[in-house]
Amino acid sequence: MFYTGCRFHSGLTKIMTKKNIKINFREKFEKFSEQWKPKVITELNDYQFKLVKIKGYFIWHNHEKTDEAFIVIDGKIFIEFEEKIEEINEGEMIIVPKGIKHRPYAKTEAKIMIIEPKGIVNTGEILDKLTAPNDDWI
Amino acid sequence: MFYTGCRFHSGLTKIMTKKNIKINFREKFEKFSEQWKPKVITELNDYQFKLVKIKGYFIWHNHEKTDEAFIVIDGKIFIEFEEKIEEINEGEMIIVPKGIKHRPYAKTEAKIMIIEPKGIVNTGEILDKLTAPNDDWI
Numbered sequence: 001m002f003y004t005g006c007r008f009h010s011g012l013t014k015i016m017t018k019k020n021i022k023i024n025f026r027e028k029f030e031k032f033s034e035q036w037k038p039k040v041i042t043e044l045n046d047y048q049f050k051l052v053k054i055k056g057y058f059i060w061h062n063h064e065k066t067d068e069a070f071i072v073i074d075g076k077i078f079i080e081f082e083e084k085i086e087e088i089n090e091g092e093m094i095i096v097p098k099g100i101k102h103r104p105y106a107k108t109e110a111k112i113m114i115i116e117p118k119g120i121v122n123t124g125e126i127l128d129k130l131t132a133p134n135d136d137w138i
Numbered sequence: 139m140f141y142t143g144c145r146f147h148s149g150l151t152k153i154m155t156k157k158n159i160k161i162n163f164r165e166k167f168e169k170f171s172e173q174w175k176p177k178v179i180t181e182l183n184d185y186q187f188k189l190v191k192i193k194g195y196f197i198w199h200n201h202e203k204t205d206e207a208f209i210v211i212d213g214k215i216f217i218e219f220e221e222k223i224e225e226i227n228e229g230e231m232i233i234v235p236k237g238i239k240h241r242p243y244a245k246t247e248a249k250i251m252i253i254e255p256k257g258i259v260n261t262g263e264i265l266d267k268l269t270a271p272n273d274d275w276i
Binding site: 019020021022023024025026042043044045047049066067068069073079081086087088091092093094095096097098100102115116117 | 180185204211224229235253
Protein backbone atom coordinates (compact mmCIF):
# COMPACT_ATOMS: atom_id res chain seq x y z
CA MET A 1 0.00 0.00 0.00
CA PHE A 2 1.26 3.43 -0.97
CA TYR A 3 4.53 2.14 -2.46
CA THR A 4 6.26 4.93 -4.29
CA GLY A 5 9.07 2.78 -5.58
CA CYS A 6 9.32 -0.82 -6.56
CA ARG A 7 12.40 -1.45 -8.63
CA PHE A 8 15.03 -4.16 -9.00
CA HIS A 9 18.31 -2.62 -7.97
CA SER A 10 21.83 -4.02 -8.36
CA GLY A 11 20.27 -7.03 -10.01
CA LEU A 12 18.77 -8.62 -6.96
CA THR A 13 17.70 -6.17 -4.33
CA LYS A 14 14.12 -5.01 -4.61
CA ILE A 15 13.67 -1.54 -3.17
CA MET A 16 10.31 -0.46 -1.93
CA THR A 17 9.58 2.87 -0.37
CA LYS A 18 6.30 3.40 1.36
CA LYS A 19 4.95 6.89 1.00
CA ASN A 20 4.13 7.29 4.66
CA ILE A 21 7.60 6.40 5.94
CA LYS A 22 10.09 9.17 6.61
CA ILE A 23 13.16 9.61 4.41
CA ASN A 24 16.53 10.76 5.73
CA PHE A 25 18.52 12.68 3.11
CA ARG A 26 21.96 11.89 4.60
CA GLU A 27 21.25 8.16 4.65
CA LYS A 28 20.06 8.24 1.05
CA PHE A 29 23.13 10.20 -0.11
CA GLU A 30 25.36 7.53 1.46
CA LYS A 31 23.87 4.97 -0.93
CA PHE A 32 25.55 6.31 -4.07
CA SER A 33 28.62 8.20 -5.18
CA GLU A 34 28.15 8.99 -8.89
CA GLN A 35 27.78 12.62 -9.85
CA TRP A 36 25.04 13.99 -12.11
CA LYS A 37 22.94 10.80 -11.81
CA PRO A 38 19.62 11.73 -10.15
CA LYS A 39 18.26 9.08 -7.77
CA VAL A 40 14.53 9.03 -7.07
CA ILE A 41 13.66 8.84 -3.36
CA THR A 42 9.90 9.35 -3.39
CA GLU A 43 6.89 10.61 -5.34
CA LEU A 44 4.23 13.25 -4.71
CA ASN A 45 1.31 12.48 -7.04
CA ASP A 46 2.99 12.50 -10.47
CA TYR A 47 6.07 14.38 -9.29
CA GLN A 48 9.39 12.85 -8.23
CA PHE A 49 11.91 13.91 -5.59
CA LYS A 50 15.46 13.14 -6.74
CA LEU A 51 18.79 13.41 -4.95
CA VAL A 52 21.87 14.30 -6.99
CA LYS A 53 25.56 14.84 -6.26
CA ILE A 54 27.06 17.40 -8.59
CA LYS A 55 30.53 18.75 -9.30
CA GLY A 56 31.85 20.63 -12.30
CA TYR A 57 29.78 21.96 -15.18
CA PHE A 58 26.55 20.48 -16.49
CA ILE A 59 25.43 21.32 -20.03
CA TRP A 60 23.21 24.17 -21.19
CA HIS A 61 19.67 22.84 -21.54
CA ASN A 62 16.04 23.59 -20.79
CA HIS A 63 12.83 21.72 -20.07
CA GLU A 64 10.14 22.80 -22.53
CA LYS A 65 7.12 21.74 -20.53
CA THR A 66 7.96 22.09 -16.86
CA ASP A 67 9.48 24.20 -14.12
CA GLU A 68 12.21 22.50 -12.07
CA ALA A 69 12.91 22.94 -8.33
CA PHE A 70 16.46 22.79 -6.94
CA ILE A 71 16.96 22.60 -3.16
CA VAL A 72 20.54 22.60 -1.86
CA ILE A 73 20.97 20.04 0.93
CA ASP A 74 24.75 20.36 1.36
CA GLY A 75 27.31 22.67 -0.21
CA LYS A 76 26.95 25.39 -2.81
CA ILE A 77 25.80 25.32 -6.41
CA PHE A 78 25.52 27.87 -9.17
CA ILE A 79 22.88 28.08 -11.86
CA GLU A 80 23.91 30.05 -14.89
CA PHE A 81 21.11 31.70 -16.85
CA GLU A 82 21.60 33.60 -20.10
CA GLU A 83 21.58 36.93 -18.24
CA LYS A 84 22.96 36.10 -14.78
CA ILE A 85 24.36 33.51 -12.40
CA GLU A 86 22.57 32.56 -9.17
CA GLU A 87 24.55 31.13 -6.23
CA ILE A 88 22.48 28.76 -4.10
CA ASN A 89 23.71 27.50 -0.75
CA GLU A 90 22.55 24.94 1.79
CA GLY A 91 19.15 26.06 3.10
CA GLU A 92 18.23 27.72 -0.16
CA MET A 93 16.24 26.78 -3.26
CA ILE A 94 15.38 28.07 -6.70
CA ILE A 95 12.75 27.37 -9.34
CA VAL A 96 14.03 27.25 -12.91
CA PRO A 97 11.03 28.27 -15.04
CA LYS A 98 9.99 26.06 -17.92
CA GLY A 99 11.65 26.74 -21.22
CA ILE A 100 14.48 28.76 -19.68
CA LYS A 101 18.03 27.80 -20.65
CA HIS A 102 20.25 27.12 -17.67
CA ARG A 103 23.51 25.45 -16.75
CA PRO A 104 24.05 24.16 -13.18
CA TYR A 105 27.56 23.81 -11.82
CA ALA A 106 29.43 23.32 -8.56
CA LYS A 107 33.05 24.06 -7.76
CA THR A 108 33.20 21.33 -5.11
CA GLU A 109 30.78 18.44 -4.76
CA ALA A 110 27.34 19.57 -3.63
CA LYS A 111 24.31 17.54 -2.66
CA ILE A 112 20.98 18.71 -4.00
CA MET A 113 17.36 17.64 -4.34
CA ILE A 114 15.43 18.18 -7.57
CA ILE A 115 11.63 18.12 -7.75
CA GLU A 116 9.96 17.76 -11.13
CA PRO A 117 7.30 15.69 -12.90
CA LYS A 118 8.02 12.01 -13.57
CA GLY A 119 9.72 11.27 -16.87
CA ILE A 120 11.85 14.40 -17.16
CA VAL A 121 15.29 13.74 -18.65
CA ASN A 122 18.11 15.61 -16.89
CA THR A 123 19.59 17.04 -20.10
CA GLY A 124 16.25 18.12 -21.56
CA GLU A 125 16.06 17.64 -25.33
CA ILE A 126 19.79 17.01 -25.62
CA LEU A 127 21.39 13.57 -25.68
CA ASP A 128 24.77 13.93 -24.00
CA LYS A 129 27.30 11.87 -22.08
CA LEU A 130 25.70 13.47 -18.99
CA THR A 131 22.21 12.21 -19.92
CA ALA A 132 21.32 10.00 -16.94
CA PRO A 133 19.06 6.97 -16.62
CA ASN A 134 15.56 8.04 -15.69
CA ASP A 135 13.46 6.72 -12.81
CA ASP A 136 16.52 5.31 -10.99
CA TRP A 137 15.41 4.68 -7.38
CA ILE A 138 17.47 4.34 -4.24
CA MET B 139 8.40 37.57 -16.36
CA PHE B 140 8.19 34.35 -14.33
CA TYR B 141 6.60 35.96 -11.29
CA THR B 142 5.40 33.29 -8.91
CA GLY B 143 3.81 35.67 -6.50
CA CYS B 144 2.20 39.04 -6.85
CA ARG B 145 0.19 39.90 -3.78
CA PHE B 146 -0.60 42.97 -1.72
CA HIS B 147 0.83 42.36 1.72
CA SER B 148 0.35 44.41 4.89
CA GLY B 149 -1.92 46.65 2.90
CA LEU B 150 0.71 48.43 0.87
CA THR B 151 3.72 46.31 0.12
CA LYS B 152 3.51 44.39 -3.09
CA ILE B 153 5.55 41.21 -2.97
CA MET B 154 6.85 39.72 -6.15
CA THR B 155 8.98 36.65 -6.34
CA LYS B 156 10.64 35.79 -9.59
CA LYS B 157 10.91 32.10 -10.21
CA ASN B 158 14.55 32.24 -11.19
CA ILE B 159 15.73 34.01 -8.03
CA LYS B 160 16.99 31.95 -5.13
CA ILE B 161 15.01 31.73 -1.89
CA ASN B 162 16.64 31.49 1.54
CA PHE B 163 14.48 29.55 4.02
CA ARG B 164 15.88 31.24 7.15
CA GLU B 165 15.20 34.72 5.75
CA LYS B 166 11.64 33.74 4.84
CA PHE B 167 10.97 32.24 8.29
CA GLU B 168 12.07 35.53 9.87
CA LYS B 169 9.17 37.28 8.10
CA PHE B 170 6.41 35.72 10.22
CA SER B 171 5.78 34.29 13.66
CA GLU B 172 2.29 32.75 13.57
CA GLN B 173 2.03 29.02 13.95
CA TRP B 174 -0.01 26.74 11.66
CA LYS B 175 -0.37 29.46 8.99
CA PRO B 176 1.32 28.24 5.79
CA LYS B 177 3.12 30.96 3.80
CA VAL B 178 3.68 30.42 0.10
CA ILE B 179 7.26 31.10 -1.04
CA THR B 180 7.21 29.89 -4.64
CA GLU B 181 5.46 27.74 -7.22
CA LEU B 182 6.51 24.81 -9.40
CA ASN B 183 4.00 24.56 -12.25
CA ASP B 184 0.69 24.22 -10.36
CA TYR B 185 2.29 23.21 -7.06
CA GLN B 186 3.12 25.52 -4.16
CA PHE B 187 6.00 25.48 -1.67
CA LYS B 188 4.82 26.70 1.75
CA LEU B 189 6.74 27.42 4.95
CA VAL B 190 5.00 26.76 8.26
CA LYS B 191 5.92 27.10 11.93
CA ILE B 192 4.17 24.50 14.02
CA LYS B 193 3.83 23.74 17.73
CA GLY B 194 1.29 21.63 19.57
CA TYR B 195 -1.33 19.43 17.97
CA PHE B 196 -3.01 19.98 14.62
CA ILE B 197 -6.36 18.29 13.90
CA TRP B 198 -6.99 14.90 12.32
CA HIS B 199 -7.69 15.44 8.63
CA ASN B 200 -6.92 14.15 5.16
CA HIS B 201 -6.67 15.46 1.62
CA GLU B 202 -8.94 13.45 -0.65
CA LYS B 203 -7.27 14.24 -3.94
CA THR B 204 -3.59 14.76 -3.31
CA ASP B 205 -0.45 13.53 -1.60
CA GLU B 206 1.31 16.06 0.61
CA ALA B 207 5.08 16.47 1.16
CA PHE B 208 6.53 17.56 4.51
CA ILE B 209 10.20 18.54 4.73
CA VAL B 210 11.58 19.47 8.16
CA ILE B 211 13.84 22.52 7.92
CA ASP B 212 14.45 23.03 11.65
CA GLY B 213 13.41 21.01 14.70
CA LYS B 214 11.39 17.84 15.00
CA ILE B 215 7.80 17.02 14.10
CA PHE B 216 5.59 14.00 14.48
CA ILE B 217 2.90 12.80 12.11
CA GLU B 218 0.33 10.54 13.67
CA PHE B 219 -1.36 8.04 11.36
CA GLU B 220 -4.14 5.70 12.41
CA GLU B 221 -1.68 2.84 12.88
CA LYS B 222 1.59 4.55 13.85
CA ILE B 223 3.46 7.76 14.59
CA GLU B 224 6.40 8.93 12.45
CA GLU B 225 9.06 11.22 13.94
CA ILE B 226 10.64 13.50 11.33
CA ASN B 227 13.72 15.57 12.08
CA GLU B 228 15.68 18.27 10.31
CA GLY B 229 17.08 16.77 7.11
CA GLU B 230 14.17 14.39 6.73
CA MET B 231 10.89 14.34 4.80
CA ILE B 232 7.75 12.30 4.41
CA ILE B 233 4.95 11.98 1.89
CA VAL B 234 1.46 11.69 3.35
CA PRO B 235 -0.53 9.73 0.74
CA LYS B 236 -3.81 11.14 -0.52
CA GLY B 237 -6.87 10.19 1.46
CA ILE B 238 -4.89 9.07 4.51
CA LYS B 239 -5.93 10.51 7.87
CA HIS B 240 -3.07 12.15 9.73
CA ARG B 241 -2.40 14.55 12.57
CA PRO B 242 0.86 16.55 12.62
CA TYR B 243 2.26 17.82 15.90
CA ALA B 244 5.41 19.26 17.43
CA LYS B 245 6.45 19.39 21.08
CA THR B 246 8.52 22.54 20.55
CA GLU B 247 8.23 24.92 17.62
CA ALA B 248 9.46 23.37 14.39
CA LYS B 249 9.94 24.91 10.96
CA ILE B 250 8.75 22.91 8.00
CA MET B 251 8.11 23.17 4.28
CA ILE B 252 4.99 21.69 2.70
CA ILE B 253 4.69 20.98 -1.03
CA GLU B 254 1.24 20.36 -2.51
CA PRO B 255 -0.95 21.52 -5.40
CA LYS B 256 -2.31 25.08 -5.32
CA GLY B 257 -5.64 25.52 -3.58
CA ILE B 258 -5.25 22.86 -0.89
CA VAL B 259 -6.74 23.89 2.47
CA ASN B 260 -4.59 22.95 5.46
CA THR B 261 -7.41 21.28 7.40
CA GLY B 262 -8.73 19.31 4.39
CA GLU B 263 -12.53 19.06 4.35
CA ILE B 264 -12.84 20.33 7.92
CA LEU B 265 -13.50 23.94 8.87
CA ASP B 266 -11.69 24.56 12.15
CA LYS B 267 -10.14 27.39 14.11
CA LEU B 268 -6.84 26.11 12.65
CA THR B 269 -8.09 26.48 9.06
CA ALA B 270 -5.63 28.98 7.59
CA PRO B 271 -5.96 31.52 4.78
CA ASN B 272 -4.92 29.98 1.50
CA ASP B 273 -2.41 31.39 -1.00
CA ASP B 274 -0.83 33.67 1.63
CA TRP B 275 2.57 34.74 0.19
CA ILE B 276 5.65 36.03 1.92
